[in-house]
Amino acid sequence: MRLLLLAIAFALPSFASAQTAAEKQATLQYLAGLQDAATGTFKLNAKTPPGLRATSSAVRATRYLGGDLAHKDKITAFVLSCYDPATGGFHELDAKPDVTVTAIGVMAAVELGIPEAKFPKAVEYLHANAKTFEDVRIGAAALEALEKKPDWTDAWIKLADAQLNNDGTAGKGDGLARDSASVAAMKLRLGYPLANKAKVIEQIKAGQRPDGAWGKAGAKGGDGETTYRVMRSLMLAKEKPRDAAKLREFFAACRNADGGYGVAPGEPSSVSGVYYQAIVAKWLK
Known part of the structure; x- marks a missing residue:
């Protein structure tokens, strides 16, 4: 009887299984539908204009899904057009440079193989303008992409350590896992150790919610963005x-009929939703 039940279990499709080849192809087609062939840029979703954030996420998601990037030369030209040589920052269309977009621009450039000589003042911009923990958190992602660790990152670590509780975790209540993972990932990206690492990792893992994801403080369920932060910290710590x-x-529940993914179940598809699913699936392998 037990053997029969096992045979039935293996024969049935499972939401716990990895994305199939057909599903990946459908997701790649969804992404392709958001690309403007004239400029190479991507929209966040069908209703928004194209931008650097969406383009950066789409480029990386395409790679994680094993797809071929169309109009790479045009994408490269667009990313470089978002760089402001006067300030060293990157900007969205018709906007001023800021820390977050500059970090995203650097990561997009690295992914596309654009040499740093084409955006030579970006790291200098991050150093001069990153003032908050969220600034240095995303700034650390850009430095990791460039494989750089300037000596001034010690000042960034002080901002991170200011978020910590006495036991090395960060935040409180149902926001503890997200906040702890945010600090942990930032420090590990730059090669800094975690204080009381075992405790921190334990609390991050314990924050997994009944729906299988991690979420923001006060939210009933999980979301892809918070789950990405948590899984980034676990990946860097070599944990599962x-x-x-x-x-x-x-993530299977986040999948929509158009082949894309929402950031949470029931939400419309977006480049962000696809990116979170694709990179987490990659880490789970």
Whole structure:
């Protein structure tokens, strides 16, 4: 009887399984539908104008899904057009440079193989303008992409350490896992150790919610963006979530009929939703 039940279980499709080849192709087609062939740029979703954030996420998601990037030369030209040589920052269309967009621009440039000589003052811009923890958190991602660790990152670590509780975690209540993961990932990206690492990792893992994901403080369920932060910290710490199967179920529930993914179940598809699913699936392998 037990052998029969096992045979039935293996024969049935499972939401805990990885994305199939057909599903990946449908997701790649969804992304392709958001690209403007004339400029190479991507929209966040069907209703928004194209931009650097969406383009950066789409470029990386395409790679994680094993797809070929169309109009790469045009994408490259667009990314470089968002660089402001006067300030060293990157900007969205018709906007001024800021820290977040500059970090995103650097990561897009690295992904596309654009040499740093084409955006020579970007790191200098980040150093001069990153003032908050969220600034240095995303700035650390850009430095990691460039494989740089300037000596002034010690000042960034002080901003990160200011977020910590006495036991090395960050935040409180149902926001503890997200905040702890945010600090942990930032420090690990730059090669800094975690204080009381075992405790921190334990609390991050314990924040996995019944739907399989991690979420923001006060929210009932999980979301892709918070889950991305958590999984980034676990990946850097060479750890796995407690329930990988349940996490895969969460992302399966985020999948829509158009082949894309929402940031949470029931939400419309977007480049962000696809990016979070694709990179977390990559880490779960």
